[in-house]
Amino acid sequence: MNPVELVLSRRLRMTPFETRVREQGVKSYTVYNHMVLPVNFSSTLEEYLHLCEHVQLWDVAAERQVEVVGPDALELVELITPRHIAPCEVGQCVYAPLADEEGLVINDPIIIRLAHDRFWISIADSDVLLWVKGIAWGRGLNVRVFEPDVSPLAVQGPKADDVMADLLGESVRDIKFFRFIETTIANTDVVLARSGWSGQGGFEIYLQKSADGVALWDAVWEAGQKHHIRPGAPNLIERLETGLKSYGSDMTQEDSVLECAFERYLHLDKPVPYMAKDAIEKQLEQGVKRRLSNVMIESSPLPPLRGLWDVCCDGQLVGQVSSCAYSPKYEANLAFAMLSQEVSNAGSQLTLMVDGQEYPATVKDDRWKS
Amino acid sequence: MNPVELVLSRRLRMTPFETRVREQGVKSYTVYNHMVLPVNFSSTLEEYLHLCEHVQLWDVAAERQVEVVGPDALELVELITPRHIAPCEVGQCVYAPLADEEGLVINDPIIIRLAHDRFWISIADSDVLLWVKGIAWGRGLNVRVFEPDVSPLAVQGPKADDVMADLLGESVRDIKFFRFIETTIANTDVVLARSGWSGQGGFEIYLQKSADGVALWDAVWEAGQKHHIRPGAPNLIERLETGLKSYGSDMTQEDSVLECAFERYLHLDKPVPYMAKDAIEKQLEQGVKRRLSNVMIESSPLPPLRGLWDVCCDGQLVGQVSSCAYSPKYEANLAFAMLSQEVSNAGSQLTLMVDGQEYPATVKDDRWKS
Numbered sequence: 001m002n003p004v005e006l007v008l009s010r011r012l013r014m015t016p017f018e019t020r021v022r023e024q025g026v027k028s029y030t031v032y033n034h035m036v037l038p039v040n041f042s043s044t045l046e047e048y049l050h051l052c053e054h055v056q057l058w059d060v061a062a063e064r065q066v067e068v069v070g071p072d073a074l075e076l077v078e079l080i081t082p083r084h085i086a087p088c089e090v091g092q093c094v095y096a097p098l099a100d101e102e103g104l105v106i107n108d109p110i111i112i113r114l115a116h117d118r119f120w121i122s123i124a125d126s127d128v129l130l131w132v133k134g135i136a137w138g139r140g141l142n143v144r145v146f147e148p149d150v151s152p153l154a155v156q157g158p159k160a161d162d163v164m165a166d167l168l169g170e171s172v173r174d175i176k177f178f179r180f181i182e183t184t185i186a187n188t189d190v191v192l193a194r195s196g197w198s199g200q201g202g203f204e205i206y207l208q209k210s211a212d213g214v215a216l217w218d219a220v221w222e223a224g225q226k227h228h229i230r231p232g233a234p235n236l237i238e239r240l241e242t243g244l245k246s247y248g249s250d251m252t253q254e255d256s257v258l259e260c261a262f263e264r265y266l267h268l269d270k271p272v273p274y275m276a277k278d279a280i281e282k283q284l285e286q287g288v289k290r291r292l293s294n295v296m297i298e299s300s301p302l303p304p305l306r307g308l309w310d311v312c313c314d315g316q317l318v319g320q321v322s323s324c325a326y327s328p329k330y331e332a333n334l335a336f337a338m339l340s341q342e343v344s345n346a347g348s349q350l351t352l353m354v355d356g357q358e359y360p361a362t363v364k365d366d367r368w369k370s
Numbered sequence: 371m372n373p374v375e376l377v378l379s380r381r382l383r384m385t386p387f388e389t390r391v392r393e394q395g396v397k398s399y400t401v402y403n404h405m406v407l408p409v410n411f412s413s414t415l416e417e418y419l420h421l422c423e424h425v426q427l428w429d430v431a432a433e434r435q436v437e438v439v440g441p442d443a444l445e446l447v448e449l450i451t452p453r454h455i456a457p458c459e460v461g462q463c464v465y466a467p468l469a470d471e472e473g474l475v476i477n478d479p480i481i482i483r484l485a486h487d488r489f490w491i492s493i494a495d496s497d498v499l500l501w502v503k504g505i506a507w508g509r510g511l512n513v514r515v516f517e518p519d520v521s522p523l524a525v526q527g528p529k530a531d532d533v534m535a536d537l538l539g540e541s542v543r544d545i546k547f548f549r550f551i552e553t554t555i556a557n558t559d560v561v562l563a564r565s566g567w568s569g570q571g572g573f574e575i576y577l578q579k580s581a582d583g584v585a586l587w588d589a590v591w592e593a594g595q596k597h598h599i600r601p602g603a604p605n606l607i608e609r610l611e612t613g614l615k616s617y618g619s620d621m622t623q624e625d626s627v628l629e630c631a632f633e634r635y636l637h638l639d640k641p642v643p644y645m646a647k648d649a650i651e652k653q654l655e656q657g658v659k660r661r662l663s664n665v666m667i668e669s670s671p672l673p674p675l676r677g678l679w680d681v682c683c684d685g686q687l688v689g690q691v692s693s694c695a696y697s698p699k700y701e702a703n704l705a706f707a708m709l710s711q712e713v714s715n716a717g718s719q720l721t722l723m724v725d726g727q728e729y730p731a732t733v734k735d736d737r738w739k740s
Contacts, residue, residue, distance in 0.1 A: 005398040006376035007409040008676050010692050011495060011618030012400065028375040030382065031401035034495065034618065039377040101507050106500065125381060125404065127497035130476065131504045137471050137645065138508015248381030248404065275507065306378050322380050 003028075012036055015061035016151050016213025020221070024231040032062035032125045038233045047230075048237040048328070051200055055159035056232030057220055060197065060204070061151035061213075066109075066121040066129045068136075070143035073117045075272075076136055081111070082257060082280060084270035088113045093178045093193055095265050098128065103256040103279035106131055108247050110195060112180065120150065120206075124247035135275075150191075151213065152204045155220060159227040160202030164192075167223040175203075186219035188212035197234045199242030237325045240334040243294065243366050250322045250336045251292060256280075258288045259338065261366075290319070291344035294364045297333040297352055301326035302359070310353040311337050311361065318343045321352060330368060339363070346370045373398075382406055385431035386521050386583020390591070394601040402432035402495045408603045417600075418607040418698070421570055425529035426602030427590055430567070430574070431521035431583075435482075436491040436499045438506075440513035443487045445642075446506055451481070452627060452650060454640035458483045463548045463563055465635050468498065473626040473649035476501055478617045480565060482550065490520065490576075494617035505645075520561075521583065522574045525590060529597040530572030534562075537593040545573075556589035558582035567604045569612030607695045610704040613664065613736050620692045620706045621662060626650075628658045629708065631736070660689070661714035664734045667703040667722055671696035672729070680723040681707050681731065688713045691722060700738060709733070716740045 006012075006029055013035040015021070021038055028039045038059050041047065050056065068076055077085050083096040090113050098106040098121075107128045112120040121128055133145045155163055164172045168183060172192070175181060180193035191206035207216050221229060245251060251260045258280065268280055295311070308320040319339035327334045335352070343350060347370065348363040364370065376382075376399050383405040385391070391408055398409045408429050411417065420426065438446055447455050453466040460483050468476040468491075477498045482490040491498055503515045525533055534542045538553060542562070545551060550563035561576035577586050591599060615621060621630045628650065638650055665681070678690040689709035697704045705722070713720060717740065718733040734740065 003375045004378075004396060005373045007398045007400050008374075009400065009619055010677055011616065014677060026374060028377045030377050030379065100503060127500055130497055130501035133470060134501045134504020134506075135508045136504075138505045246381065249379055305380075307380055307384060 006031070008036070015059050016207060016210040017059040017061060017153060017217045019214055020217045021059050021231065026231070033064045033123065033127075035062040035064065037062040038231070040233065041231050044236050044325070045328075047232050048235050050228075050230055051157050051198065051232055051235055051238055053158065054228040054230070055155060055157035055163055055202070055224055056230050057217065057224065058154035058156060058232050058234065060154045060234070063122055063124075063152050065148055065150045065206075066123060066132055066145065067119070067148045068121065068132065068143055068145050069118040071117060072141040072143045073119055076132065076141050076143050077111060077119050077121075078270070078272045079135065079275055080106070080132060082266040082268055082270070082274050082276050084267035084272070085111060086272065090115055091179055091181070093180060093195055097257050097260065097262045097265060099257045099276035099280070101275045101279060103258065103276040103283055104253055105247070105251050105255055105257055105260055106253065108245075108251070112191070112193070114191075120148070122152070126247065126253070149208065149210050151207045151210060153207060153216060153220065154196045154202065154204045155224075156196045156198045156202035156232070157200045163220065163224045163227050163229065164203055167219065168192075186212065186215040188216055190216070197244060198238050199244070200238065236323070237327060240323060240325045240336070241327050241329055241368070243368070245292060245336055246323065251338075255290075255292070255338065256283060256288070258283050259290045260292045287341070289341055290338050291341050293337055293339045293344045294366055294368060295321065295335045295337045295339075295350065295352070295361050296330065296364050296368065297335060297359050297361045299333060299359050302333050302354055311339060312351045312353060313343050313348070318350065334368065335361070376401070378406070385429050386577060386580040387429040387431060387523060387587050389584055390587045391429050391601065396601070403434045403493065405432040405434065407432040408601070410603065411601050414606050414695070415698075417602050418605050420598075420600055421527050421568065421602055421605055421608055423528065424598040424600070425525060425527035425533055425572070425594055426600050427587065427594065428524035428526060428602050428604065430524045430604070433492055433494075433522050435518055435520045435576075436493060436502055436515065437489070437518045438491065438502065438513055438515050439488040441487060442511040442513045443489055446502065446511050446513050447481060447489050447491075448640070448642045449505065449645055450476070450502060452636040452638055452640070452644055452646050454637040454642070455481060456642065460485055461549055461551070463550060463565055467627050467630065467632045467635060469627045469646035469650070471645045471649060473628065473646040473653055474623055475617065475621050475625055475627055475630055476623065478615075478621070482561070482563070484561075490518070492522070496617065496623070519578065519580050521577045521580060523577060523586060523590065524566045524572060524574045525594075526566045526568045526572035526602070527570045533590065533594045533597050533599065534573055537589065538562075556582065556585040558586055560586070567614060568608050569614070570608065606693070607697060610693060610695045610706070611697050611699055611738070613738070615662065615706055616693065621708075625660075625662070625708065626653060626658070628653050629660045630662045657711070659711055660708050661711050663707055663709045663714045664736055664738060665691065665705045665707045665720065665722070665731050666700065666734050666738065667694075667705060667729050667731045669703060669729050672703050672724055681709060682721045682723060683713050683718070688720065704738065705731070
């Protein structure tokens, strides 16, 4: 299949780092939250190898924020997720899948608590802003809900701490995982969080003024020179190895939080109301029919996956693979698949169908073990 | 600026017509409602010339539907738009900009009334589904809101009637503008509406079963052979000439329905509640500061516009151009621009800034006259 060109227009919003990204020779984009998101500068494999050894600068401005602020902000944020948010301290971030009244996943954001009554919902690719605005208006809550001028720039990789320490001093090394500080870089205010969409460590720098995007990029870029910094992007191989599922690809609005195996992030008995409560209790009673799972295929690299591949067991269709990449670390193809509950336990032996070919596949736990 | 490749993944949904679109040699895409939308097969100018003379088949599956059905469906649909929907008959479609409690535009869909208590909101590029679901839940309304498996295929151009008459009989010529019938083509149920995103006439065929997409495409394609049918897409030149504004490009969630000059489609005094009522009344009282306008630039063709171009008057910035194309019909560049109220009347003489060059520009009415 031939590659196709992306036609740019105002509707696909540019990012504050766009000038530098183009200068660095971006080769391909995806579109995410009505904004461009760089995908490749060289190749996915080259970028993977560099990310695991050095440090990269990622334009992830497309991870937009939904700000919820006001007297009823906490009540509203509690309503939209089965995770208990009250215990999240100011200065902390939590991964909090959002679920509607049917228990279906609306998004899987990080929620950042900026103040007692002020949150950023740092979203995957769906218009959470509209959903939260609708709920707030419908319930008559006293909050303001809007998209602020906030664009994350990620510094990811094992040398990310060195880069940020050179830039801001040694104390940044003390920022704990999923905690943030407020500081300035290149004279612009930023929220600096230890987080990011890889398992290689690093930070997300939340720029709060688009006009300062190039200055922020340049400051980090310069500090990164002696640490072999390169431009990069969320990497398919790395995210499969780390087990990061992608909203829209590995799970959609058709899937419930239980089917997505999100229990460990949720507090289903939390002591405050949330929209999905009744639906989730019913699903727990009836049992879940499908389960998002990790699947390993020990073969040479499979061709690129674009849509879905079928997974079978004893000749019966039991699910579909939604993401797949060949992992140098495991010397196998790693995949995420939504599978029938009965075959979703680690150890299940299944068959993956790719272009009419059959491949033996094994269900693994979410760390690719057992 | 070099073209960039669009990386396809499951998150950017494919359409039911995708196989045929690829076979026809699609060159470029945009992304719209988390789905791919073809932009070009040859060039915008070639496709414009063909569209104005013959007939084209457009994969516009990305115009997704939000179905609202149930006892409170009409109440909900009335809430979200300042247009009065009760007078819309079953079998009719209406253009109905959606506005939130601040009077800001959330989307500018066609609303299709399928039954007294059943509507399709045929949307531009924003997750109206989430907004409407949030409002419905927040207000405790007795409705079901979901995205059905419905994908429009458009037949546009002066020969569209001939194609559809060959396919379905002469009676299709009697379907009035913005009216629809329910029928079958290639053994699949469709809603056939006289509508579409061009001023060249034609139909939108709402496929209701993705699996039948290729069969539907093939049936229309075959009937179109003797009428010089070609694949196409919403065309930049044609939409400028026809005056069709695009949500996300020419207006965004930052703009009010009054700023977008939508009054002619609205019934601000409608006798039922709607969310934007108080905000709009206040804006009417205070006066609107900006106005979406048509601007003509009589020069040779301008370079492609990607973001925004500034518009000045007496050296002061008075607005920005969001869409522009050179029109063979008017032998001038046509543009849409959000302009300060005081310079937005037809006849105003302004200056457009493009890459440091100045061009005289004239505000026109919405039919490019006076």
